[in-house]
Amino acid sequence: MISIEYLILITVFPPLLVCAITPFLSGRTILRDLLGPIGGLVSSWGSIKLVQAVLDGEQPKLEFLQIAEGISIGFTVTPLGALFGLVASLLWIFAGIYSVGYMRGNKEKSQTRFSTFYALAVHAALCIAYAGDLLTLFIFYEILTFSTYPLVTHKQDELAQKAGRLYMSILFGSSVILLLPAIIWVWVITGSLEISQNGVLDGKIDPKYAPFLLMMFVFGIGKAALMPIHKWLPAAMVAPTPVSALLHAVAVVKAGVFTMLLVLTNVFGIDFLSKTGASFWLIGLASFTLLTTSVIAIYKDDIKARLAYSTISQLSYITLGGALASSMATQGAALHIVTHAAGKITLFFVAGAIYVGAKLSKISELNGQGKSMPLIFIAFFIGSLSIIGVPPMGGSWSKFFLMLGAAESGYFFVIAVFCVSTILNVYYLLEIPARAFFFKKEKQITPKIPVLITIPTLMTCFLTILLFFFIEPFQNLASLMVSK
Amino acid sequence: MIKATISSEGIWIVFLILISSALSLIYLWKMIEVLWLHENTKKIIINENPSVYISLLIITFLNIYFGLDASLIVNSSESAANTLMGFSK
Numbered sequence: 354m355i356s357i358e359y360l361i362l363i364t365v366f367p368p369l370l371v372c373a374i375t376p377f378l379s380g381r382t383i384l385r386d387l388l389g390p391i392g393g394l395v396s397s398w399g400s401i402k403l404v405q406a407v408l409d410g411e412q413p414k415l416e417f418l419q420i421a422e423g424i425s426i427g428f429t430v431t432p433l434g435a436l437f438g439l440v441a442s443l444l445w446i447f448a449g450i451y452s453v454g455y456m457r458g459n460k461e462k463s464q465t466r467f468s469t470f471y472a473l474a475v476h477a478a479l480c481i482a483y484a485g486d487l488l489t490l491f492i493f494y495e496i497l498t499f500s501t502y503p504l505v506t507h508k509q510d511e512l513a514q515k516a517g518r519l520y521m522s523i524l525f526g527s528s529v530i531l532l533l534p535a536i537i538w539v540w541v542i543t544g545s546l547e548i549s550q551n552g553v554l555d556g557k558i559d560p561k562y563a564p565f566l567l568m569m570f571v572f573g574i575g576k577a578a579l580m581p582i583h584k585w586l587p588a589a590m591v592a593p594t595p596v597s598a599l600l601h602a603v604a605v606v607k608a609g610v611f612t613m614l615l616v617l618t619n620v621f622g623i624d625f626l627s628k629t630g631a632s633f634w635l636i637g638l639a640s641f642t643l644l645t646t647s648v649i650a651i652y653k654d655d656i657k658a659r660l661a662y663s664t665i666s667q668l669s670y671i672t673l674g675g676a677l678a679s680s681m682a683t684q685g686a687a688l689h690i691v692t693h694a695a696g697k698i699t700l701f702f703v704a705g706a707i708y709v710g711a712k713l714s715k716i717s718e719l720n721g722q723g724k725s726m727p728l729i730f731i732a733f734f735i736g737s738l739s740i741i742g743v744p745p746m747g748g749s750w751s752k753f754f755l756m757l758g759a760a761e762s763g764y765f766f767v768i769a770v771f772c773v774s775t776i777l778n779v780y781y782l783l784e785i786p787a788r789a790f791f792f793k794k795e796k797q798i799t800p801k802i803p804v805l806i807t808i809p810t811l812m813t814c815f816l817t818i819l820l821f822f823f824i825e826p827f828q829n830l831a832s833l834m835v836s837k
Numbered sequence: 838m839i840k841a842t843i844s845s846e847g848i849w850i851v852f853l854i855l856i857s858s859a860l861s862l863i864y865l866w867k868m869i870e871v872l873w874l875h876e877n878t879k880k881i882i883i884n885e886n887p888s889v890y891i892s893l894l895i896i897t898f899l900n901i902y903f904g905l906d907a908s909l910i911v912n913s914s915e916s917a918a919n920t921l922m923g924f925s926k
Contacts, residue, residue, distance in 0.1 A: 418905055418906075420905060420906065420907075426905065503873070506873070506874060509873070509874050513874070514870060514874050517870070517874075518866075518870075521862070521866060522862075522863075525859070525862055526859045526862070529855055529858050529859045529862075530852070530855050530856055530859050533855060534851050534852065534855055537851070
């Protein structure tokens with residue numbers, strides 16, 4: 354019987370081990386390519402056990418180093434952390450398999466280096482999920498930024514250089530200039546950086562300063578891609594598609610919205626936000642981002658660019674859910690981390706499959722291609738329905754809870770925002786399968802999609818449906834997250 | 838340093854310190870970009886001396902160590918500051 358504390362290590366160390374071993378396996382490509390999915394399986398096993406422990410009322414904890422009074426380096430598995438850890442480790446299995454198919458199919462260079470940094474990024478994401486305090490979270494937040502830079506600039510050309518500069522300047526700049534002082538501010542007024550169940554600021558900060566502290570956190574967490582600090586995400590589209598999947602579903606943006614939700618619920622606390630109205634401005638900004646980026650997505654002809662703006666919009670659902678400061682909305686936001694991850698990874702897998710198999714990257718080029726790649730476009734259709742929130746897809750649950758939360762908190766205009774956004778989602782996402790299946794074919798293409806791309810794409814597509822029927826453990830975690 | 842400036846109500850100094858940290862990334866990053874993104878056009882043979890690497894590894898380790906356990910440098914700086922303040926009185 355393994356102690357639950359060690360389960361944390363079993364979950365976070367496989368990707369670090371994969372990262373350490375992979376550079377020595379450049380000559381043994383099969384073994385190198387197997388390591389990622391195997392590491393994903395071990396991490397997933399650990400994360401499932403941690404979810405079970407948290408659902409049983411335990412709080413696995415592991416402290417490594419006490420730096421000063423109230424500051425330590427260590428892990429604590431909260432319900433929200435258990436949920437994010439499960440998402441990151443499970444999706445790493447599929448992303449690992451897909452990466453092999455994509456990198457080989459597209460004959461990409463430096464595959465060993467790619468796998469090394471990919472694993473390091475997953476390790477950082479898992480450490481963020483289980484971070485026991487804000488300093489641990491900040492350290493791994495930065496490791497995630499630095500470890501994904503070589504992935505974003507993988508092509509090492511001029512475009513990659515520009516994208517890399519934007520990526521680093523926004524993510525690192527915002528975190529150093531705003532997130533770090535916000536964390537220090539919390540430490541100065543509370544004397545601790547530990548993550549508490551219901552927030553730590555009530556009675557410690559003058560409510561008139563709370564919106565400013567929240568502003569520092571919100572604009573310091575660049576990975577949550579709220580406007581106007583969202584530009585890095587579309588720019589990062591120059592990277593190979595498995596990196597886009599990593600950015601949009603497995604690690605980076607999910608680490609961003611996880612941190613945002615953690616700050617809103619575990620630093621400020623729902624009751625404090627609701628009582629003081631400190632997050633009112635954030636409701637407005639998230640609603641604006643949500644709608645504006647949905648409209649921008651409509652005008653993007655590049656598949657990955659359209660999906661990037663869709664991601665920014667969907668991340669705003671999560672931020673908005675937390676900002677509404679109601680139990681239902683916060684649960685909806687937590688569930689949206691799961692359902693959006695499954696849906697969006699499917700859509701990116703499809704975008705990569707189309708590129709590798711048919712060398713197409715524009716939506717206007719997809720007319721009539723549905724018959725030559727039926728499974729791939731059906732997967733896109735199902736993934737889209739999940740993002741839109743249509744039953745029986747997993748995404749319908751998170752949107753249902755978000756709607757209930759908007760009603761519960763009394764912000765009825767947010768319900769209208771959700772409805773308009775859903776219509777826009779339908780327009781910009783379903784245009785792609787509609788063109789593929791119902792438009793007249795313009796190009797005769799015989800696509801060759803590697804089986805290692807098709808299988809994970811179909812599996813994540815299936816996952817979006819499974820989530821509708823088996824949402825209960827995730828919902829229980831979300832409900833534990835807001836319990837008093 | 839940051840805590841000291843906050844407690845002396847110099848919150849704007851905190852931002853200056855952190856903005857300078859962010860700016861240092863810009864000039865350091867230019868080196869990383871050159872090393873990472875630019876092709877090696879000249880063939881240079883470097884005679885590597887292992888002792889250089891050992892020193893570098895020790896200094897790198899110390900950078901991380903003092904980041905996590907700053908008690909030694911904090912205590913010695915404090916006593917140095919106290920001594921200087923004493924002389925100035």
